[in-house]
Amino acid sequence: MSLHPLLRDKRVLVLCGAGGVGKTTTAAALGVAAARAGRRVLVLTIDPARRLAEAMGLPAGGAEPTTVPAERLRQGDATATPGQLDVWMLDPGIIFERMVRRMSPTPEAARTILEHRFYGFLSGLVAGVQEYAAAEALDAFLHEGRYELIILDTPPSRNALDFLEAPGRLSRFLDDRVVSLFGLDSGGGRGGGLWRKATQLVSGVLGSVFGDSFVGDLRSFVSAFSGLFAGIRLHTERLRARLSSPEAAFLLVTSPEAAALEEAAFFRKTLTEQGLPFAGYVLNRSWARDEELPTPEALLRHVPGDDAARTGVEALSRLAQWERERAGEHRRLLARLAERLPTGAVAVAAPEVGGELEDFAGLTRLGEALGAPAVR
Numbered sequence: 001m002s003l004h005p006l007l008r009d010k011r012v013l014v015l016c017g018a019g020g021v022g023k024t025t026t027a028a029a030l031g032v033a034a035a036r037a038g039r040r041v042l043v044l045t046i047d048p049a050r051r052l053a054e055a056m057g058l059p060a061g062g063a064e065p066t067t068v069p070a071e072r073l074r075q076g077d078a079t080a081t082p083g084q085l086d087v088w089m090l091d092p093g094i095i096f097e098r099m100v101r102r103m104s105p106t107p108e109a110a111r112t113i114l115e116h117r118f119y120g121f122l123s124g125l126v127a128g129v130q131e132y133a134a135a136e137a138l139d140a141f142l143h144e145g146r147y148e149l150i151i152l153d154t155p156p157s158r159n160a161l162d163f164l165e166a167p168g169r170l171s172r173f174l175d176d177r178v179v180s181l182f183g184l185d186s187g188g189g190r191g192g193g194l195w196r197k198a199t200q201l202v203s204g205v206l207g208s209v210f211g212d213s214f215v216g217d218l219r220s221f222v223s224a225f226s227g228l229f230a231g232i233r234l235h236t237e238r239l240r241a242r243l244s245s246p247e248a249a250f251l252l253v254t255s256p257e258a259a260a261l262e263e264a265a266f267f268r269k270t271l272t273e274q275g276l277p278f279a280g281y282v283l284n285r286s287w288a289r290d291e292e293l294p295t296p297e298a299l300l301r302h303v304p305g306d307d308a309a310r311t312g313v314e315a316l317s318r319l320a321q322w323e324r325e326r327a328g329e330h331r332r333l334l335a336r337l338a339e340r341l342p343t344g345a346v347a348v349a350a351p352e353v354g355g356e357l358e359d360f361a362g363l364t365r366l367g368e369a370l371g372a373p374a375v376r
């Protein structure tokens with residue numbers, strides 16, 4: 001099995017899994033593989049390890065995606081015709097600001113929000129702002145159509161899929177509680193004398209505690225922000241529809257450890273519940289790909305009869321046996337993951353590559369191990 005069909009056909013790949021299993025590394029390696037196969041790819045990454053960022057030539061806090069130089073993608077093969085690989089580290093601050101500018105009805109309205117003294121508090125105030133940033137960035141790039149494939153790395157959290165809910169929470173927070181508090185929801189519904197009295201009371205209390213200018217500022221901020229709700233809702237619905245469609249695929253990354261496998265099972269259940277397309281497993285840092293290793297007895301057959309050599313090889317063969325058993329265990333694990341997969345889903349092993357990930361060539365090899373066209 002190979003991820004090749006996903007890399008070739010999908011528009012979005014989302015990688016989820018337990019902390020530290022290799023989501024970010026896999027996202028990068030798959031990006032390299034897809035770009036080397038000719039596609040225009042964007043990897044949206046979260047907090048890559050320093051060495052990985054260096055291998056990709058990724059600056060911290062860049063306002064725009066960074067393009068990996070084409071020579072690097074070619075890896076010494078002058079005849080190769082790679083597509084493009086861009087990488088961007090998700091920065092909620094930058095994304096949020098861009099979202100405000102894009103969705104505000106006028107540039108002045110955007111300025112009112114961004115320069116407002118409350119703007120800086122917003123992310124602390126509303127749960128899910130960070131997740132919202134991921135959703136917003138993904139939606140914006142998908143909509144813009146600059147990339148043929150976008151690979152989204154997710155944070156090490158059981159709530160990684162919350163990014164789909166975050167926009168709703170964000171708009172609900174400001175919409176229901178705050179906006180109506182100021183009587184700004186002109187849509188009525190909740191209007192009426194009683195409600196008006198309540199809002200007057202709240203304004204009065206806030207004003208007497210914090211001063212009238214505070215209330216005025218709060219009102220202007222909420223009013224400006226409420227202008228964005230329609231856009232936020234539209235984007236949320238659009239993104240959910242895209243991520244539920246066959247153009248998207250969710251891959252679960254796991255290591256062979258029990259805790260990571262349990263987490264993957266949790267994510268699989270969540271995906272099914274949410275109607276999102278589960279596309280399979282990446283069993284990372286595994287030895288499952290190795291071909292059947294020779295038995296120690298077979299090795300000993302090649303050793304000359306001399307005692308010293310035999311004793312030495314016998315001692316080493318215990319290590320070889322241990323290695324064989326581990327490979328067998330990982331192969332059985334991979335076979336178990338491959339059972340009862342939905343149509344089109346795959347279970348692939350990514351080899352443990354040790355220190356090789358320090359440079360781009362290592363990443364390329366890992367990408368090839370995952371995304372090469374299937375030989376069988």
Ligand SMILES: Nc1ncnc2c1ncn2[C@@H]1O[C@H](COP(=O)(O)OP(=O)(O)OP(=O)(O)O)[C@@H](O)[C@H]1O
Nearest residue numbers: 019020021022023024025156285351352353354357
């Ligand atoms: N196949 C592999 N072979 C060897 N080392 C690996 C492999 N995959 C990942 N690693 C190493 O494991 C560490 C964690 O990887 P990575 O940062 O990709 O995990 P992550 O799931 O994104 O972590 P987090 O949940 O913290 O975001 C890194 O040091 C990385 O180099």
Ligand SMILES: [Mg+2]
Nearest residue numbers: 023024046047
């Ligand atoms: Mg990561």
